[in-house]
Amino acid sequence: MKHHIRIAPPGPKASRIIEITKKHTYDSTFVYPLVIKGGHDCVIEDVDGNEFLDFTSNVGSCPLGYSHPEILQVLKEYSNNGAHKIAGQDFYSEEHAALAERLVSILPRGFKVFLINSGAEAVENSIKIAYRKMGPLPGVSCKNAFHGRTLGALTFTSSKPVQKTNFPELPVLRIKFCITDDDPEINSAENILKENKVAFIISETVQGEGGYSIASKKFIQNLRKLATKYGVPLILDEVQSGLGHTGKWWAFEHYGVEPDIMSMAKALQVGATGFRVELEPTEKGVISSTWGGGARIDMAVGAKTIQVIEKEKLLENAIKMGTVLKNGISELCGKNGIEDVRGIGLMIGIECQSKERRDAVLLSMFRHGILALGAGQKAIRIIPPLIINEEQVNEGISVIHESCSAL
Ligand SMILES: Cc1ncc(COP(=O)(O)O)c(C=O)c1O
Structure with a gap:
């Protein structure tokens, strides 16, 4: 007004x-x-x-x-603490442990997390986990998808040409993001998986940047079935839709499916890649990040945010x-x-x-x-x-x- x-x-x-x-x-x-x-x-x-x-x-x-008074209280508690931006990949902190513990409590059973800075970095680490298991094969992603704009994630983004012109790409195979159950292309991923070895399928359930389009239930359920059938990890990107905006912690819960790997950020204040424990790389240093979970204060706000969403x-x-x-x-x-x-x-x-x-x-x-x-x-x-x-x-x-x- x-x-x-x-x-x-x-x-x-x-x-x-x-x-x-x-x-x-x-x-x-x-x-x-x-x-x-x-x-x-x-x-x-x-x-x-x-x-x-x-x-x-x-x-x-x-x-x-x-x-929010509980968030302001966290900010106040950290206002005299200079050690907020730490090399969180190299040094432990209580905030890192607390956020990971809270996050795991709202993820599918059997998931672990890796904390990083941003949504794009959460996607980068998601695809790295998949590549590590499957090899440097093409990834399958949707038309109009947005998965971030760092060079790796950008390949799987296709919402706007301006974001991509002249930038090199990783190998990718694209499918239509179907919004109705009767779309004739609802099963097009199967044609790709029959004919190609791929490293992963990545999708949003609600396309954010791409226009707030909502995937058809059958489309996402098909992706889950096909990923299982062909032994390919399914990555669901919850960077924008995650942590409650759709009325569930994760938008994929509306579809009755679970991913193998997922990316999170935004509301969490830091980035995070979630993955089934079987997919955890066995060697140290396979996935990484510049600052671990970002800053300690961000991790503390992220953990408090989850707690408040639950409590209120x-x-x-x-x-x-x-x-x-x-x-x-x-x-x-x-x-x-x-x-x-x-x-x-x-x-x-x-x-x-x-x-x-x-x-x-x-x-x-x-x-x-x-x-x-x-x-x-x-x-x-x-x-x-x-x-x-x-x-x-x-x-x-x-x-x-x-x-x-x-x-
Ligand atoms: C679904 C999705 N994935 C990834 C990203 C990239 O996140 P960030 O901007 O934190 O790098 C975004 C950002 O809008 C997004 O909506």
Whole structure:
């Protein structure tokens, strides 16, 4: 709502910071002139005193919003501890052990984890574990997938050509990411597996960057069956969907399957590769990372985040609020340039009729004090913090309606 906006963004402070940033850094994928200063609850404040209701949770990285008392307490406890960024691959820490223990408690039985920095690194280590077992064979990945942008992970990403042009690739075989059970290509992985030796199959269950598309149940269940039948590890990428945004800890739980290897990050604050214990490399040093679990403070926040999601029943809240949000936005379907509204829990995609229309809606929402981001070619991604309440959800719905119908 406009009442959050004191100065039409970008205000003077934001303009100055953006100018310096553009002068000295690569102009990355900035969407609108938001310069973050702080936040509270589900609200992000900019440097000019504007307040925005956050429907991005920083792409799922801030599931508890910006002032959860238990997270603030962790930050306080670490404020006098200088030994926060440690070589966590070489030295042990209590935070590393505590996060691993908590994480394993919500993973499929028989999994171990390896803590690293980012989502892309979690994918890198997932594919390394698979290559180590299977050899340097092609990997199977989906069209429109996003698995990160480091060079190894980037091969298996295919959401946008700009991310890949002129960059060399590992061997890869691509299949369609099927969103309906009756898709004629639902079983196309089998043709590939019959004719080729492969190292792994990697997929998201909800494509994030690719446009918030939700895999058909049969498609994911087929991948699981085929991976087992052909003795190939199935890697499921939970970097964006994991830790509760779909209303379950892991999006694959909606499909009644378990992966052999999985990648996690974002809400966890650090990256993590999970793997069946049988796949653990037997020699030391096979997989690695620059900083182990990132910083000790991040690992401590990650562990606390899992604990709070459990304690405050935020998985249930994701389902409840997600239903209200999806129903409210769905009223726009077929009107005002909105073609489709889809989602699971608090991961909701709004498909617009064109990229231009999508960008205009995002900008209008921003000017009305609601933050959302794009995904895919022409979708809006809605992924609010898990703590969002009904009043905030309704505020978001009315701004989305206003923004779509005003254009
Ligand atoms: C499904 C998925 N995998 C991997 C990544 C890469 O994660 P990061 O940006 O932490 O490297 C992302 C990031 O958006 C993602 O959504």
